[in-house]
Amino acid sequence: MIYGKFSTFDHKFLGMDVNKADLLKSIQNFVGAENELALKEAKHQISIFKALFDQEVEAYEKLEEKEDATHPKEEETNAAILKAVEAFEKNEAKKEAAKSKDEKANLKLKETLLKEFEALINDKEKLAELANGIKEIREKWNDIGDIPDKFQQKIQKEYSRLNEAFNYNFNIYKELKENDLKRNYSLKNQVIHELKALKDLKDIGKLRIELNVLQNKWEEIGPTFKEHWEALKKEYWEEVHTIQHRVNDYYVQLKSNLKENLAKKKTLIERAKELGALIPQDAKAWEAKTQQFKNLQEEWKKAGPVAKNISDEVWAEFRTHFDAFFDKRKAFLATEKKKWKLNADAKQAIVDKAKALVENVAENGNPQLIKQLQGEWKKIGHAGRFAEQKLWKKFRQQCDAFFDQKNAAKNELFEEEKKNLKLKKDLIKAFTSKKEVDFDGLKSFIDEFQQIGGVPKKDTVATMKNFETVVKNCIEKNKFSDEQQHQIQKAIKSSLLNNSSDPDKAFMQEKSRIGKLIDKTLKETSQLENNLNFFSASKGSSMLDQFQQQIDQNKKQIENWREELKKLRDAYRQK
Numbered sequence: 001m002i003y004g005k006f007s008t009f010d011h012k013f014l015g016m017d018v019n020k021a022d023l024l025k026s027i028q029n030f031v032g033a034e035n036e037l038a039l040k041e042a043k044h045q046i047s048i049f050k051a052l053f054d055q056e057v058e059a060y061e062k063l064e065e066k067e068d069a070t071h072p073k074e075e076e077t078n079a080a081i082l083k084a085v086e087a088f089e090k091n092e093a094k095k096e097a098a099k100s101k102d103e104k105a106n107l108k109l110k111e112t113l114l115k116e117f118e119a120l121i122n123d124k125e126k127l128a129e130l131a132n133g134i135k136e137i138r139e140k141w142n143d144i145g146d147i148p149d150k151f152q153q154k155i156q157k158e159y160s161r162l163n164e165a166f167n168y169n170f171n172i173y174k175e176l177k178e179n180d181l182k183r184n185y186s187l188k189n190q191v192i193h194e195l196k197a198l199k200d201l202k203d204i205g206k207l208r209i210e211l212n213v214l215q216n217k218w219e220e221i222g223p224t225f226k227e228h229w230e231a232l233k234k235e236y237w238e239e240v241h242t243i244q245h246r247v248n249d250y251y252v253q254l255k256s257n258l259k260e261n262l263a264k265k266k267t268l269i270e271r272a273k274e275l276g277a278l279i280p281q282d283a284k285a286w287e288a289k290t291q292q293f294k295n296l297q298e299e300w301k302k303a304g305p306v307a308k309n310i311s312d313e314v315w316a317e318f319r320t321h322f323d324a325f326f327d328k329r330k331a332f333l334a335t336e337k338k339k340w341k342l343n344a345d346a347k348q349a350i351v352d353k354a355k356a357l358v359e360n361v362a363e364n365g366n367p368q369l370i371k372q373l374q375g376e377w378k379k380i381g382h383a384g385r386f387a388e389q390k391l392w393k394k395f396r397q398q399c400d401a402f403f404d405q406k407n408a409a410k411n412e413l414f415e416e417e418k419k420n421l422k423l424k425k426d427l428i429k430a431f432t433s434k435k436e437v438d439f440d441g442l443k444s445f446i447d448e449f450q451q452i453g454g455v456p457k458k459d460t461v462a463t464m465k466n467f468e469t470v471v472k473n474c475i476e477k478n479k480f481s482d483e484q485q486h487q488i489q490k491a492i493k494s495s496l497l498n499n500s501s502d503p504d505k506a507f508m509q510e511k512s513r514i515g516k517l518i519d520k521t522l523k524e525t526s527q528l529e530n531n532l533n534f535f536s537a538s539k540g541s542s543m544l545d546q547f548q549q550q551i552d553q554n555k556k557q558i559e560n561w562r563e564e565l566k567k568l569r570d571a572y573r574q575k
Contacts, residue, residue: 027045061297106145110155167223184221188218188236192239195240207247211240211243258305350395358398423452443491489564522558528554
């Protein structure tokens with residue numbers, strides 16, 4: 001559900017369709033009602049609304065973005081219903097206050113009647129003439145309404161005692177008939193039976209009412225057999241006390257539970273306060289903190305109710321910390337959205353670059369280019385949950401398309417390289433079969449070998465080695481001039497680069513190889529020169545000559561390698 005304006009139709013509660021407009025009309029009509037059935041229905045409909053309202057509030061609280069949402073209490077129909085509920089509850093509160101006042105007045109009336117009752121009973125000389133007076137007192141007693149609960153049993157018990165005294169003194173005095181005693185015995189046993197049946201009643205409020213009805217019924221029943229009276233009375237009061245203890249225990253436990261629930265909720269308020277004091281530094285921390293607040297809210301629901309007179313106050317204190325946190329979260333998300341937009345634009349630019357590479361793999365087929373884009377992607381921050389997933393999917397598609405095309409080109413290249421390998425082998429075989437080859441013939445062979453193209457990587461070294469051996473043998477056999485040899489060596493280096501699938505990598509590898517040979521020979525020469533100085537005073541001339549010859553050979557080799565390195569650079573620059 002998206003909370004903008006809350007619909008007044010199609011709400012579900014316990015499987016029923018609930019129309020809030022009808023609820024509003026119904027609750028408004030119940031304000032000021034006196035009929036018990038009407039009041040019961042009103043409270044029932046109010047409970048339905050409150051359940052729906054709590055669901056709407058809970059859904060609203062779960063929204064991550066509330067900028068365009070309206071709080072349920074601000075929705076027009078909800079506000080009207082809340083106003084009607086407030087009016088109804090205020091009216092009920094007034095009625096409760098009036099009821100309390102009436103009960104106190106009724107208590108005084110009953111206390112006065114009890115005094116009159118006792119005075120009549122004590123006048124035993126006129127007992128037979130007092131039946132009408134007692135009847136009048138009983139009628140007044142029944143007409144008096146409820147009294148405060150804490151006095152109910154005391155007053156009722158005194159009334160019972162006086163009725164008992166009068167009934168025995170008067171009715172026995174009047175020699176009640178045997179059938180009256182039997183009937184009363186049966187009726188009182190029936191009351192006891194009905195009291196026993198109340199043990200299965202779960203509703204404590206209804207239990208109190210039923211107990212009061214049966215007690216009044218008991219008192220209205222006349223006397224019974226004296227020999228059965230004590231046992232009957234004992235059984236009656238045992239049942240009454242059992243029920244009363246149950247009622248009292250319930251309210252004692254209820255009071256205790258309310259206190260425990262209050263303590264739990266105060267603890268949750270402190271936890272919410274402490275939690276809200278620590279401000280997260282990043283989106284992940286904000287998400288974790290939000291979940292912690294939601295968990296607190298669930299704990300609050302499970303903590304149970306507190307006393308009605310402080311319920312709103314306690315909830316408002318708890319809610320204050322929630323509102324403060326989510327206001328800060330809202331401000332943070334506003335800032336984050338700006339960052340996400342910039343990051344999303346940057347990542348879209350990378351997607352566009354990757355797409356351009358895919359569209360022109362032939363010219364931009366270097367895998368390092370796509371890997372560079374992947375590195376740039378990782379350095380860019382988060383673009384927001386939805387945009388991030390969408391952009392990453394696009395980028396992955398372009399990367400996969402790039403490497404798919406590269407692999408296809410690689411396979412095609414491999415087949416081409418296999419053909420080139422056969423051509424080069426055939427060319428070398430044909431060249432070696434010639435009995436005489438001049439400089440131009442050798443140069444033509446080198447040029448033709450170079451033009452054929454690359455061979456499979458695993459065959460490159462062997463092919464080039466075979467090629468260089470053939471050229472070297474030809475040079476030694478024909479004794480070409482230095483200039484001719486220089487041109488041939490330059491052509492060989494050019495061929496090395498041209499026949500590599502990755503000329504840049506081949507250049508660096510060859511450069512590194514020659515550099516390592518030069519460094520190794522320089523160190524060896526330096527060591528020989530040190531040895532030459534060390535042995536010059538103690539060794540014979542033959543030893544010194546050997547050292548000097550090796551040094552000279554090393555220096556000449558170093559010059560040759562430097563020349564070879566120069567030729568390699570020249571060939572690389574011309575590519």
